[in-house]
Amino acid sequence: MIEVERLEKSYGFARALKGISFAVAKGEVIGFLGPNGAGKSTTMKILTGYLLPSGGRASVAGHDVVQESLAVRRCIGYLPESTPLYAEMRVDEYLRFVADIRGVASAKAPSAIARAVELCGLSRVTGKNIVELSKGYKQRVGLAQAIVHEPPVLILDEPTSGLDPNQIVEVRKLIERLGQEHTVVLSTHYLQEVEKSCTRVIVVHQGQIVADGTHQQLCAQRPAKGLRVVVRGAEPAVLATLRAALPGQAIDVAERAADRTTFRIASGAEAPAEQQVARAVVNGGFDLVELVREHATLEDVFRALTLPAGQEVAHA
Amino acid sequence: MRETLVVFRRELKSFFLSPIAYVFGILLVSVLLWYSTEPALQNGLPASAIALFGTLPFMLILFLPGLTMRTWAEERKLGTLELLMTFPVTIKQLVLGKFFAALAYLACVLVLTLGLPLTLGAYGKLDWPPVFGSYVASLLFSGAFLAVGMFWSSLTRDQIVAMLLSLVSLFALYQIGNPANVEYTVYWLPSWAIDLISAVSPHRYFLSIARGVLDTRDIVYFACFCGFFLYMNALVLHARRMKG
Structure with missing residues (x-):
């Protein structure tokens, strides 16, 4: 579903991605782990067609992210970090806008929106302005806009950051449900999230992939x-x-x-x-x-891979 | 086309959902009407539609930057631009959708000034074709200034910076073509540069507005002017995809 080969991205002199390669099969739920600034968001932004890579290639559902950017964008639903939304719009208006711009046929739009609203548990707030919603609800609106056009691939950048523990559990359950129908790539700082919702983990550090495997495989390495x-x-x-x-x-x-x-x-x-x-x-x-x-936990694995040698012992 | 229309609709709606649209509209209309009727009220001079359109370019320079500053700067600051640019729409469609939405909004504001010519027409003899021409010319002017304001908004995430840059550049662009200022530059600029400046500046088309006589050249000029700045706008957005 997603293929990434020696992908590189530089911002000026800073090399955010130093040639990463991985593949995601249909139906997988991939957890992207890594410290802040490791290159998780950059990778996701390239996959969504927003950023142009400096080198290497990537494709989603067989479409190249640079050559066939529009085709790639039609196959994905994206929730950027910090969930940007148009605050002045009503929830239903906003979802209708996304459905329209995503090319959902007008006849099908109401049922597509109803489905997203139902899945994300938004039925109580559809008539409200987005600005009035709590952070948890805003996050759900963000997820609803990502799935309203039923894309085969979902890309979620830190979908649970800034939520309270109850909201985290709710959003996590939602992602698990979405994972049954969609191929999902999500990034997170919550390691339990990866253990619970992801079928595979990719650890990124300083623009490179330092681990790629199931949760058990990674833990067994330690x-x-x-x-x-x-x-x-x-x-x-x-x-x-x-x-x-x-x-x-x-x-x-x-x-x-x-x-x-x-x-x-x-x-x-x-x-x-x-x-x-x-x-x-x-x-x-x-x-x-x-x-x-x-046994070694994912936390131990994460620390061992992303902390400079020596510091690891001090934290353990 | 469909995508442009979706962007257009959302933008236009967001204009009418935000208080700035109403404040802006009411202010612009009041100031325009005040300047065109004030001579009549103070000195008993005839109120005229010419006076309405005569002050329009200057009012647009003053007010439009406040309207266009949000266009891209706000979206960038909120992060919605990133999401917008991952929707299956081209940058051209985004730019055109936003541009025509702002133009449509301004057209609504201009419609509010129709009260003046209608009143004049009811109580006296008004020559309608030039008034109509003036309205079209006003829209052309608005479009040109919108394109400049949107361009500046695409360069920064700070709305105030976008507003100030638009204000200064519009004022400079307009005043540089003012014959009084052109005369001043005769001493130190080669003649081809003066010709170029007066050709580029919208000032020389000011008379078309006031007189209501439109020329094909005027239309071509404004189309090119808008086209240039909208194209630059698209280039800036495209460059964002390299830098993030």
Whole structure:
């Protein structure tokens, strides 16, 4: 559906994109991750036909973004960052304008608008001026304008930024529903969003793709973090018992609370089995409160890929 | 065509949804009517439609920049321009849609001044063809000034900057062709430059407005003038696609 080959974009001397390549198949929901200024928005703006690339090529639904810009624009729905809308228009007027300019036939426009309104949960506010709406509703109007012409491809630049947690959940659900019918490319800073709604993750850093794969694939690349054990009992005694029972393992105190201590045991392939640790604690006469095997999260992956070496450890 | 019409309709509607359209319209009409009837009220001189159109170019220079400053600058500031430019419309369609919407709005404002010639016609003998000609000429003038104002608006995201640049450039463009000023330049400009200036400046077409006699050359001139600035406008928008 989308093909990007060695795409480059420079703003003056600044190189925003340094030759990125990826492909998106029909029906995929792609999460674009990356720090601010990594090149996410630039890539999206090129895909929508707004910006012209400085090098490389990109195509959407078989149409080249430069040569057949208008054809590309007909295949996409776009929600730019910060959701620009005409504040003085009513919601229904605005959606009608978008349907008209997107080339929806006048006879079909009312039903197309009704569908978008229904999907985005806007029926209560269609007669209101956009300026009166809350941020969450504005965001939904932005999404409604992106889907009113039923485009095969949706490009959403930070669709949930600036929303409250309830609104984020709502918009996320909406994106999940849209993902069933459309190919979606979305950028975000919320990592849980990617875990929940995206079938694939692309991490961009300094104008280059540094990771591309499913959430599980990316997490599997990072070493496991080992075991986290919470024990009730005197800290030195527990530590001594654990060290004696698990010779050769690195055991650290991670956190101290009033009556309990959290230990972190080793990492990587060498980590001991859970039973071994549990038995050691119980046999030592202590209460085992919690025992978890920790895996690398998307957050760890993101940090490892986008923070300069050295800083990563300080944040972990 | 269809797309141009969609842009045109939205723009025209947004004119009438914003208070600036009403403030602008009422001010322009009041000032125009005041200047054309004031001599009659003060000194008992005959009120005339000529006086109405005589002050029009100057009023347009004063008022139009306030109207055109929003055209692109506001859309850029709000970010709606980016979305607009990802719709399947060409830049030409966008520019023309916005231009004709502003022109249609101005036509509505000019219609409001019809009261004066109608009154004059009712109480005296008014020669209608020149009045009609003057209205057409006024629209041509408005179009030319709109094109200049829109061009400046496309260059900045600050509406005030767009307004000031339009005001100064329109005033300069107009006054540079004023015979009094042309005479002044005789001392230090070669004659071809003076010819060029007076050919480019809309000032020489001022008389067509006041007299209501339209020439094909006038129409060609205004078409070229609008065309030039609208084309520059489109070029600026196109350049945005390189820079973002």
